[in-house]
Amino acid sequence: MFSTRGRYALRVMIDIAEQGKNGHTPLKDIAERQQISKKYLESIVKDLVKAGLLKGSSGKGGGYELCRDPGDYTVGEILEASEGRFAAVACLETASDECPRSAFCKTLPLWTEFNEVTRNFFYSKKLSDLLN
Amino acid sequence: MFSTRGRYALRVMIDIAEQGKNGHTPLKDIAERQQISKKYLESIVKDLVKAGLLKGSSGKGGGYELCRDPGDYTVGEILEASEGRFAAVACLETASDECPRSAFCKTLPLWTEFNEVTRNFFYSKKLSDLLN
């Protein structure tokens, strides 16, 4: 359900949060600490910047920093931004091209309910809950 | 998180349950009703038989039947039997080859807790809850 993208994204956010409020954290350092390929992290962090969760600064002394307080991030939004979706089952991924069975499908309510439970779980957890 | 195998397996179980207690249900009929390739269903049903969830009878007039009352199946065991696993995150799939980060990983508790929530959800739902 969650691939490395989401898991790594979460670890990046935690890592930056732990470096403290002041200053920028270069991706190179994060990659070393987290033992993840810097190149791969680049593609993940890009999504986080695009989603407005991180802010990057180029040049010497640059790096990434949080846009808000760790308590103001939900785990759910971090996962959704990095994974690009948030659904346990393909039936629910796109509301647009809906499954033709949806009107009478006996399993759809199950998946819908599970999706609710899942969203509830991750959107009620804060990034700050994962520190320390 | 759940692929077609698990979703189809659930629909097969529901289909058979709806055919009533008496008699066998041929896979051909299930495939037609559910609009799923019979060949593909074969491979899924095999797992269900192996797990002791279904019983097959060869020969003319044969087919599949439930081994127990629909109220005695949990959705969780059906999904686990057909998917072959039951974990939202790769970290938790195999207890054997454990992630080297597990001792200090800040995200592991999150995944573990989510796994608990998920198992709880699906193992408290019965097959009979999906009928009608």
Add this chain to the structure above:
DNA sequence: CGAAAACCTATTGACAAGGTAGGTAAAAGG
């Protein structure tokens, strides 16, 4: 015997996951 069913083994095509490679632009220090 013959039809209808389960059961068995292998193969395939497509696609995404996970990661590389090789750059260009920006910003600061000297």
Add this chain to the structure above:
DNA sequence: CCTTTTACCTACCTTGTCAATAGGTTTTCG
């Protein structure tokens, strides 16, 4: 101004799994 350090960008590749096919063999009943 020039070099270093950083983010940022585009393309590519490799591997594995998903979803499904193909083509059988065995079992059982009428």
